[in-house]
Amino acid sequence: MHYFRYVGNKFYCENVSVESLVKKYGSPLYIYSQRTLTEHFQKLDQALAPVDHLICFALKSNSNQAVLRTLADLGGGFDIVSSGELQRAIAAGADPRKCVFAGVGKTESEIEFALKKGVYSFNVESEPELQRINRIAGRLKKIAPIAVRVNPNVDAHTHAKITTGTYDNKFGIAIENIEGVYARASKLKNIKLRGLQMHIGSQLTSVEPFEQAVKKVSPLVERLKKKHGLEFFSIGGGLGIVYDPALESSNPEWWRTTKGKKILTPTLYATRLVPLLKPLGLRILMEPGRFISGNAGILVTRIEYVKRTGKKNFLIVDAAMNDLIRPAFYDAYHEIVPLTRKNGQLISSDVVGPICESGDFFAKDRPLPKLGEGDHLALLSAGAYGFVMASNYNTRSMAAEVLVNGNKSALVRERQPVEEIWAGETVAPWQK
Known part of the structure; x- marks a missing residue:
């Protein structure tokens, strides 16, 4: 759903004529609907209500301060991939304790900055990164909360440039190696094993890949929770949106179909995943970007x-x-x-x-x-x-x-x- 529509013959954003905005601010011009941002966040939040959860908006999808403030005011957290994004989020009113730091190439200065700000968790992509975080945390006399990113080797069936969950991709650690990594990480003095994270790709329009990944990873989560006392399981983001709908302002539920086919909605997503996640007894993190802002x-x-x-x-x-x-x-x-x-x-x-x-x-x-x-x-x-x-x-x-x-x-x-x-x-x- 979104709030861009024709009123008569003029195109509007919510209750404002887009033409009037162009006359005032010029072209090219990006225009955002706060109501759309809010409702997309709330629909996802409500769908996940049966489990303890935190929605961490993927800052990389849209980092405008006004967009971030909208989501921070709704209680959202943020998924960040650089110290610059963390600084942006904080400047917009975000709580660093609701931020997770992802990305395969975190520098020493970025890790130090995030530790000082008290991020909720680092999503660790490799053992060398784990060692680096431990070393920096020791120097700062801090304990670094981490979640290793598991690569479940599940094909998301999306565009090749935005699939992230197979062994052909640069992201995460192979699922068969995760327990050994956690065993070694548990011996590091300045590391706290807070959770496990995964993300299989972006712009997924079917629930099946998500369901397949959660089913594959859940037994691993249960074993790690029992052995290392994990607090959360992050299922990543990736929910797709409609890019090619028939624009029908009279139908507020137009986003449920595209060319006669059902698409992925928060309700369908939660109906299939919550029954798999609830028995884990963990906080569930989710890191959507496009679904909220697209x-x-x-x-x-x-x-x-x-x-x-x-x-x-x-x-x-x-x-x-x-x-x-x-x-x-x-x-x-x-x-x-x-x-x-x-x-x-x-x-x-x-x-x-x-x-x-x-x-x-x-x-x-x-x-x-x-x-x-x-x-x-x-x-x-x-x-x-x-x-x-x-x-x-x-x-x-x-x-x-x-x-x-x-x-x-x-x-x-x-x-x-x-x-x-x-x-x-x-x-x-x-x-x-």
């Missing part, structure tokens, strides 16, 4: 030119792959709608950006109404892995970001001044 954001862009060739109708827009790289990087689909609804015959169009790369596109051969210079388009489901993956390629400024709450809106990131892009640069001494 459909809560859009990217608005202006058509600069309509270019017709013998074979193609190109809509050249002012947003580019540096603003939203998912189509170029993953061949990802984003629903595209005009801010003013138009009737008439649909035209097969390529929506492309101004960057000098053939990969700079948002859609190819997409049926769209007849549009012209100055019209605006909204790229839906851009709230996850959108702005966070943006760059200054072609010396292009970062877009502005806006948060909407009911009939209120606020600029939550200013458009980047172009001079700021090279503000930290200088010429060499011999060039002066």
